[in-house]
Amino acid sequence: MLQMQNINKIYRTELVETHALREFNLTVKEGEFVTVTGPSGSGKTTFLNIAGLLEEISQGKYMLDGVDVVGLKDKELSRLRNEKIGFIFQSFNLIPDLNLFENVDVPLRYRGFSAKERKRRIEEALEKVGLAARMKHLPAQLSGGQQQRVAIARALAGEPKFLLADEPTGNLDSLMARQVMDLLKDINKQGTTIVMVTHDPALARSGQRNIQIVDGQVCDFSQFNRQEFIDSKTENDSSSTQDKVTETSEV
């Protein structure tokens, strides 16, 4: 589903170069539920933005569902994003002026579906998250958990193959967080690949596989050598990124 090889992402300013990702390698198979953890500043968000085609890479190769996305133009990237990727954000990112129906409608509009098809999909998606009865409500009239469920409905309406979730439960209480996680697991069981960034160790264990990003890199935790890590860390101290990456085996 997702194949990243030797990806580097460098942010350049006049004074400094920041290596957000370096020699980053990751493969996510179709139907997998991968959780991503790592300390702040390790490159998780950069990874998510690149995976979601929201940022370009500086070097490397990225294949998404068999498509080499490097060098694609904005129009093609947008179409891929629209057709293949669903986003779920920590702060829900619903558009406040639009009601639930219209919010879920947004990605479908860019897809070019007919009005009838859009209506069917919107109703189906809101039904799936248990909010079909409230489709004329504005986001502000819903609780946090309900807003996140709308965001999930919006992500699902286009039937994407790949769901990217950035701390989807970060703004929710534990009960609502559990409901959202159950919903994501259910979606994954139906075949959608999910990559979820989280800080919560318990949630990190709820995926099929957890990877850790440290110092903008992914590495196999099973081959981790503490002394080598310390040595390399000492060498890399002069660079602007800090950490190393561990990848755990299936949970």
Added chain:
Amino acid sequence: MFKYYLQLAWKSLKATPVVTFLMVTAIALGIASCMGTLTIHHMMSKDPIPEKSQQLFALQLKSYDENQSSWGGFDDGFPSQVTYQDAMNLRRAKVALRQTAMLRTGGAVQVENSDVAPKLEPIRAADSEFFAMFNAPFGYGSTWDKNIDEQPVEVVVIGNKLNNELFGGGNNIGKTIMLNQKNFQIVGILKDWQPSPTFYDLNGGGFGDAEQVFIPFSLLPVHEYPSWGNNSSWKYEEVFTYQDKLASETHWIQYWVELKGDVNIQSYQSYLKAYIEEEQQGGRFTRKDAAADLKNVTHWLNYNEVVSKDNSVLVGLSFLLLVVCLVNTIGLLLAKFLRRAPEIGVRRALGASQTQVFLQHLVEVSLIGFVGGAFGILLTQLSLWLLKSNYSSYESLANMDLTMVLIAPTLAISASVLAGLYPAWKICRTQPSIYLKSQ
């Protein structure tokens, strides 16, 4: 997608009513100022008789004393009017397809009905072909008989407006009106006719009302009508009587001919050349390079600078005001659009391309432009109405015709799109990932 963008635009405008009001007002003011001056300019520059403007010619003669290098106020040295003597000689020859000598005069108009007060009216003394030449349409009757151009008779053609004032309208052919206490029989009543400008006589600036009373030119020596236009002479002459004036070298008569096709024009020019030679031989034209010139309506209007440079400067200034309004609109649009960056980040994440975001915002500014244009037309109408109410000379000028009504929204939308290009480009280029985390 256009319908969707329109829905989004409408929602956006409703969501920020104050900013929307400011932007619409700025555009409406800019458009109103442009359309007001542009309307006046357009009406002034309009071809008053497009179907014939290339076949009607004002005739000029350069026959003044050789010692004067130039006289008459124009660069080419041709005075705009002719003498009575020349007018009489030329009209007698009847070489042109149609021709008329004419003069703006005036007098008291009365009818028998004592309920209608006498009124002072400008009168045009012209030849019978005047109406056919200048496409003045008759509601009732027709022009006077051609013989009257030679054998004067007190007949009159009146305009529809005067017919309504004197008789309450209707067919009043055969009735009598008094001009300066002399009876004139009505032979024709014109429909409403107001060429703008009144190109056939630009002495008064060209934007006054067309006369409502027309009498035969041949009556001039009979009733000794005074000139209500310009009278200029290149030499000192003792003019004590009306007959002195008719025989003088005073230029006070307008002379127009209708010529169709190059052959007709060339043959008339040959005739004019022969006429000048004849007058030179007769000793009246002492100037060796005496010449005649024919200017068609378009040329005549430009030559007389009917649309003054001041007017063009005013149009330029009003466009500058529009630019100022647009600059303010750009600022407001930038602020409004950039405030919406987080929403655009979400839209981009959900599959909107930069082009789609750009178009969405251009549709929004077009809608602002359309609404601003509509209010601009209303403001323009109001300002033109105020202008007409205070200055009667703008009666025929301060009117938006269909062209102007169509130009207003086109200009408003184009100007708004122009103003919106940078803000729309700026917002479509924003990096969505910045806003997705922080919203």
